[in-house]
Amino acid sequence: MMARTTIDDVAARAGVSIKTVSRVLNDEPGVRSETRGRVREAISALSYRPSLPARSLAGRRSNLLGLVYANPSANYVFDVQSGAMARCRDAHLRLFIQSCNDRGDETVEDVLAMVDQTHVDGLVVTPPLSSDAELIAALEERRVPFVRLAPDVVGTRSPAVVMDDEEAAREMTEHLLALGHKRIGFVEGHPDHPSSRLRRSGFEAALALAGLDEDQPVEQGHNDVASGLKAGRRLLTRVDRPTAIFASNDDMAAGVIQAARELGLDVPRQLSVAGFDDSQIASIVWPALTTIRQPTYDMAFAAAGLLIDLVRGRQVPAVTRLDHQLVLRNSTGEAP
Amino acid sequence: MMARTTIDDVAARAGVSIKTVSRVLNDEPGVRSETRGRVREAISALSYRPSLPARSLAGRRSNLLGLVYANPSANYVFDVQSGAMARCRDAHLRLFIQSCNDRGDETVEDVLAMVDQTHVDGLVVTPPLSSDAELIAALEERRVPFVRLAPDVVGTRSPAVVMDDEEAAREMTEHLLALGHKRIGFVEGHPDHPSSRLRRSGFEAALALAGLDEDQPVEQGHNDVASGLKAGRRLLTRVDRPTAIFASNDDMAAGVIQAARELGLDVPRQLSVAGFDDSQIASIVWPALTTIRQPTYDMAFAAAGLLIDLVRGRQVPAVTRLDHQLVLRNSTGEAP
DNA sequence: TTGTAGGCGTTATCAT
DNA sequence: ATGATAACGCCTACAA
Numbered sequence: 001m002m003a004r005t006t007i008d009d010v011a012a013r014a015g016v017s018i019k020t021v022s023r024v025l026n027d028e029p030g031v032r033s034e035t036r037g038r039v040r041e042a043i044s045a046l047s048y049r050p051s052l053p054a055r056s057l058a059g060r061r062s063n064l065l066g067l068v069y070a071n072p073s074a075n076y077v078f079d080v081q082s083g084a085m086a087r088c089r090d091a092h093l094r095l096f097i098q099s100c101n102d103r104g105d106e107t108v109e110d111v112l113a114m115v116d117q118t119h120v121d122g123l124v125v126t127p128p129l130s131s132d133a134e135l136i137a138a139l140e141e142r143r144v145p146f147v148r149l150a151p152d153v154v155g156t157r158s159p160a161v162v163m164d165d166e167e168a169a170r171e172m173t174e175h176l177l178a179l180g181h182k183r184i185g186f187v188e189g190h191p192d193h194p195s196s197r198l199r200r201s202g203f204e205a206a207l208a209l210a211g212l213d214e215d216q217p218v219e220q221g222h223n224d225v226a227s228g229l230k231a232g233r234r235l236l237t238r239v240d241r242p243t244a245i246f247a248s249n250d251d252m253a254a255g256v257i258q259a260a261r262e263l264g265l266d267v268p269r270q271l272s273v274a275g276f277d278d279s280q281i282a283s284i285v286w287p288a289l290t291t292i293r294q295p296t297y298d299m300a301f302a303a304a305g306l307l308i309d310l311v312r313g314r315q316v317p318a319v320t321r322l323d324h325q326l327v328l329r330n331s332t333g334e335a336p
Numbered sequence: 337m338m339a340r341t342t343i344d345d346v347a348a349r350a351g352v353s354i355k356t357v358s359r360v361l362n363d364e365p366g367v368r369s370e371t372r373g374r375v376r377e378a379i380s381a382l383s384y385r386p387s388l389p390a391r392s393l394a395g396r397r398s399n400l401l402g403l404v405y406a407n408p409s410a411n412y413v414f415d416v417q418s419g420a421m422a423r424c425r426d427a428h429l430r431l432f433i434q435s436c437n438d439r440g441d442e443t444v445e446d447v448l449a450m451v452d453q454t455h456v457d458g459l460v461v462t463p464p465l466s467s468d469a470e471l472i473a474a475l476e477e478r479r480v481p482f483v484r485l486a487p488d489v490v491g492t493r494s495p496a497v498v499m500d501d502e503e504a505a506r507e508m509t510e511h512l513l514a515l516g517h518k519r520i521g522f523v524e525g526h527p528d529h530p531s532s533r534l535r536r537s538g539f540e541a542a543l544a545l546a547g548l549d550e551d552q553p554v555e556q557g558h559n560d561v562a563s564g565l566k567a568g569r570r571l572l573t574r575v576d577r578p579t580a581i582f583a584s585n586d587d588m589a590a591g592v593i594q595a596a597r598e599l600g601l602d603v604p605r606q607l608s609v610a611g612f613d614d615s616q617i618a619s620i621v622w623p624a625l626t627t628i629r630q631p632t633y634d635m636a637f638a639a640a641g642l643l644i645d646l647v648r649g650r651q652v653p654a655v656t657r658l659d660h661q662l663v664l665r666n667s668t669g670e671a672p
Numbered sequence: 673t674t675g676t677a678g679g680c681g682t683t684a685t686c687a688t
Numbered sequence: 689a690t691g692a693t694a695a696c697g698c699c700t701a702c703a704a
Contacts, residue, residue, distance in 0.1 A: 004452065006697060017675045022699065030673060049452040053389035053398070054697035057680045061699095062389070078410030085435050094454065097433045099421055116340065116385040118430065283561065284590060284621050286597055342681060353691045358683060366689060390681035393696045397683095 005048045014042035025050055052094065056119045064094050065307055066120035068111050070102035070129050075280055076296060080126050080149065083300030091308050096120055100129065108138045115144055121311040122146055124303045130160075147307045149299055152194050159310065161303045161320045165195045168292045168324045169202025172246055172274050175290070175326060177210050180335035181244040181272060184216055185235040187256065189248035190223040199248045199276065217242060221252045228255020236263050236271070243271060243335045250275035250282045253289055257331065268333035278327055287330035295322050341384045350378035361386055388430065392455045400430050401643055402456035404447055406438035406465050409559060409587070411615040412632060416462050416485065419636030427644050432456055436465065438528075444474045451480055457647045458482055460639045466496075467530045483643045483652075485635060488530025495646065497639045497656045501531045504628045504660045505538025506545075508582060508610050511626070511662060513546050516671035517580040517608060520552055521571040523592065525584035526559040535584045535612060553578060557588045564591020572599050572607070579607060579671045586611035586618045589625050593667065604669035614663050623666035631658045 007025075011018040016039060023031050024039040031039075042048070056062030067084050071077050081097060088095040096118050100110045107129065115123065122145035129135055130148035139146050140157055148160045176184055186203050189196030200218070207214055217238060219231035228247055232255055235245055247253035253275030257267055265271045267287055275282055278293035299322050306316045343361075347354045352375060359367050360375040367375075378384070392398030403420050407413050417433060424431040432454050436446045443465065451459065458481035465471055466484035475482050476493055484496045512520055522539050525532030536554070543550055553574060555567035564583055571581055572595055583589035589611030593603055601607045603623055611618055614629035635658055642652045 004697090008697085018698080019675055019700095020673085023674090026699085032673060035673080049449055051393070051455065051697055052453045053392040053455055054680095055699075056389045057387070057393055057682085057696090058698040059680085059700080074411045074414035077414055081433075082435065094432075094434075094450075096430075097417075099418065113385055114430075117388045119387065119389055280617065281620060284617065286594075286622070340681090344681085354682080355684095355691055356689085359690085362683085368689060371689080387681055390696090391683075393698085394681075394683040395696085 004051070005046050007048070007050065009046055010039065010042045010048050013046060014039045061311070062119040062121050063092075064096055064118060064120045065304065065311075066096045066098065066114060066118065066123045067126065067304075068098050068100050068114070068123060068129055069126045070100045070107065071126065073279075077126075079296040080300040083297040083302075084124050084304040087301045087304035087308070093308065095304070102128070105134065107132060108135050111135060112138060112142065115142070122307045124149060124300065124307055126300075127151070145307065145310045147303045147310065149303050150294075159306050159316050159318055159320065161299045161306065161322065163294055163299065163324045164321050165198035166202040166205070168276070168326075169199040169246075169248075170206045171202075171326050172276070172290075172292060173203050173206035174210075175328075176244045176246060176272060176274060176332065177206065177212070179244070179272065179332060181242075182212065182335065183240060183242040183244075185242035185245040186216060186218045187221040187228060187231045187235075187245065187247040187252050188218060189221060189252075191220070193223070196248055203246060221248065221255075223249050223251060225251045225255040225258070228252030229258050230255070232256035232259025233262070236260065236265065244274070244332070245271065246274045248276055250277045250279045250285075250289055250291055253291070253331070254281055254285045257285060257287075268331055270336055272332040272335075274332055282327075283329070285331075290329045290332040291327050293325040293327045295324060298322055340387070341382050343384070343386065345382055346375065346378045346384050349382060350375045397647070398455040398457050399428075400432055400454060400456045401640065401647075402432045402434065402450060402454065402459045403462065403640075404434050404436050404450070404459060404465055405462045406436045406443065407462065409585075409615075411617070412613070413462075415615075415632035416636040419633040419638075420460050420640040422633075423637045423640035423644070429644065431640070438464070441470065443468060444471050447471060448474060448478065451478070458643045460485060460636065460643055461487075462636075463487070463530065464528045481643065481646045483639045483646065485639050486531060488533070495642050495652045495654055495656070497635045497642065497658065499630055499635065499658050499660050501534035502538035502541070504630075504662075505535040505582075505584075505612070506542040507538075507662050508612070508626075508628055509539050509542035510546075511664075512580045512582060512608060512610060512668065513542065513548070515580070515608065515668060517578075518548065518671065519576060519578040519580075521578035521581040522552060522554045523557045523564060523567040523571075523581065523583040523588050524554055525557060525588070527556070529559070532584055539582060557584065557591075559585050559587060561587045561591040561594075564588030565594050566591070568592035568595025569598070572596060572601065580610070580668070581607065582610045582612075584612055586613045586615045586625055586627055589627070589667070590617050590621045593621055593623075604667055606672055608668040608671070610668055614661075618663075618665070621667075626665045626668040627663050629661040629663050631660065634658055 007018045010021045126149045131152040221227040221231045275289040275291040278291045282289040282291045309316045343354045347357045462485045466487040557563040557567045596607050611625040611627035614627045618625040618627045645652045
């Protein structure tokens with residue numbers, strides 16, 4: 001590789017000292033605009049690009065943010081990366097992405113090693129790492145600024161970006177009510193996930209608001225297709241069979257559809273089925289699922305934005321709640 | 337953040353000079369093994385982690401590799417990243433990942449800026465960037481070591497890791513022919529992806545070999561489910577409806593299955609559908625897709641390995657070809 | 673408004 | 689086999 005263009009080259013060409021160039025680079029005040037112009041010109045003429053390592057070594061910022069994940073879902077990871085990268089690009093920062101080990105204390109070790117070695121200014125921590133108590137504690141102890149994406153528990157120490165599970169569940173329920181359904185079954189999510197409770201209470205709130213009998217059938221699920229299938233069978237073999245079933249996630253909704261097929265029920269003509277998440281399976285299953293879209297890209301974009309504010313010492317809200325979206329597909333229809 | 341542990345701390349604890357610590361860090365010869373042990377001990381006792389920026393500033397290596405992509409497929413990108421990261425982890429190197437703009441000369445600018453700023457030692461260039469002539473030329477001019485993943489033209493200047501798209505497509509087509517299909521529709525991949533052409537020509541070669549009418553219906557797709565759906569609709573509403581459709585990737589094949597369902601066609605009894613890639617979606621759709629397993633992860637792993645050899649000055653083969661595999665599932669069957 | 677000197681944490685060079 | 693010292697390219701602190 002040829003000798004790199006340095007700040008000295010720029011300074012020489014613009015006829016100023018390197019300190020002045022540095023000021024222009026960092027948008028610092030105290031440079032006459034005419035001088036600033038000359039420097040800018042020199043920079044682009046030489047297509048000078050400041051060395052990130054040199055900056056992070058000399059300054060107290062590295063202009064590098066980090067993103068850690070330990071997630072098996074390609075689509076989710078891809079969206080998260082894209083959102084965070086886009087925000088960083090806007091701010092002329094770089095993003096260092098790392099996939100981490102998710103078994104035990106290796107996680108903490110993994111992340112801290114990355115932070116130490118790369119000198120990132122801060123971290124976007126994505127689920128499930130964002131709910132890893134050990135990791136969170138370790139980061140707080142190190143005073144590494146970080147923003148959590150969709151954490152289970154919203155602590156007050158680090159900012160979090162979330163969506164409104166309760167409100168979304170309410171909207172979905174209202175959609176079903178609007179279609180004329182009076183008996184709506186609910187499949188609750190995994191008991192360990194806080195979002196499960198939120199989604200159920202959204203469901204119940206909508207029913208209450210509609211003045212509907214609160215005694216609607218509810219089954220416990222565990223967020224996988226198999227538990228959705230079982231719950232579906234139980235709900236659909238009741239004497240007072242519901243005309244719609246709202247499952248707390250898409251996988252369970254897919255299970256419910258299977259149960260309906262077993263029993264010879266047509267979806268959505270005889271049974272409406274609704275999911276939650278808008279994961280890949282939602283558009284693959286037949287009929288495609290009416291569901292709630294979690295704005296993954298936007299959440300990551302926002303998280304990176306908050307992190308930027310955070311490392312620049314600005315105040316940021318503890319919780320940022322982004323809008324979800326009701327996605328209408330073919331699994332829901334008029335009540336029979 | 338608390339004061340970082342530096343090489344001086346380690347040197348002090350081990351009772352040696354920082355140069356000796358540096359030698360141990362870099363596995364350089366000329367250190368008594370007893371001394372080496374003491375240093376190693378000090379390193380782990382202090383959980384010292386050398387600063388990447390400092391190393392890249394001082395040395396002629398940064399211990400950082402880069403990976404660039406400009407690809408809309410989440411699954412592909414995810415696999416590529418995972419493979420390259422794993423290889424880097426093995427070699428105790430870090431990987432800097434960047435998504436690039438894919439419009440015109442911005443691409444070159446984007447990549448070069450990244451290289452300059454981060455000081456990466458070399459680059460893994462993934463498709464479609466690996467076939468971007470301008471970019472390749474620019475990288476060669478800069479003398480940036482790089483390895484290309486699945487490039488369309490295999491040049492001699494930079495090493496390439498490929499699979500045999502043409503041969504694989506031929507095998508798949510032969511599979512369909514063996515099942516007795518005589519009218520086979522083809523959904524071509526994204527026009528910017530070099531593999532698209534190769535897959536099509538493999539398809540056509542097999543037909544020619546079978547002495548079949550070459551005038552089989554072909555539709556253009558864009559590697560996503562939506563374009564597969566559209567292409568499927570067009571193919572399946574022809575008067576001379578094909579009994580099998582071979583889509584250039586799994587996402588589009590999933591779209592074709594949707595189209596079939598819309599039209600009330602049973603897969604595979606009335607229509608066989610074949611995909612390519614063996615991505616996640618292939619085993620999620622119903623029926624599960626017969627497809628070609630592209631060893632994406634392994635290819636990226638290999639590419640990173642070659643790059644490591646390259647930056648260390650070792651000789652590497654110009655072309656590394658990895659084996660694909662025909663995966664038979666339930667979406668293909670006897671011609672009706 | 674601009675410039676000078678010193679240092680960030682490591683590797684390279686040249687001693688010893 | 690080991691160490692002292694000068695880079696690397698930039699920013700911080702202070703001076704002019």
